[in-house]
Amino acid sequence: MKKSITLIGNGNMALSIAKGLQKHYTIEVVGRNMDRLNTFETKLETPIEKHLLDGFNMDDKNIILCFKPYNVEEIGNKLKGKARLLTSILAGTKLETIAQHIKAAFYIRAMPNLGASVGASMTTVTGNVEHKEEALHLFDAIGETLWLNSEQEIDIATALAGSGPAYLAMVAQALSDGGVKEGLKREDADRLMQGLFKGFGELIRHEEAPHIKNSVMSPAGTTAYGCYALEKAGIKAAFMDAVSCAYKRAKELS
16 A cells, blocks of 8 residues: 655645655645646646645644745644654755744655656755655655755755756757757757767766766867867856855755
8 A cells, every 4th residue: 555645735846746756655735726736636647635725634644845935834824733754845944944833743854856757856855864764765756865964965955956957957958059050950959969968867877077078078179179168158167156056045045
């Protein structure tokens, strides 16, 4: 028999997580509006238990919070009971803040990313260490997990892996656009970009980034000239700044 997981929130990330978990768990979703919950169920393509937020009883349930961080107090006031294990994926929101508004026996903080929808999330987790293995097992269902020892590290991880799909999407779009600019058909440029990302995803698991670059970049070759253009544009510093700015924002949210 499948275990039950309750998602409070029915936005994009909740849907991504539900898509990853549905093979392993019975999904229960709590939201403000039944029409939106029905839409959620349609997109998930799997029957779920649907409940309205007002007065929802959390007693002994395994809860994942999937709403906007600024709604913690408001939503906490609408919930009843005490969850068994409460997991928050709210960016920049400390467990101390969660505990002030939503009751649970144990607390976990996690940061999955959009890859959850295809079972390929890179999720970082911290919280009550006695539930470490349970939390890792939960998020293993949607990809890879990494336990971190502090909430500060989670905020940094949010800036890197949580926001990372957006950064890589910009890279993907730029590479495809570059191919079109030089004369490729859009569908061919997109196909090449997709194949590139698929292969690189496997490659980076086995080789360090500098080694990959050095292996491709031959003297006075095309890659050397391309890398020069990127270095001249400050591409590495720009990505480092992106992580720094996102981390700063995560701290502001907390």
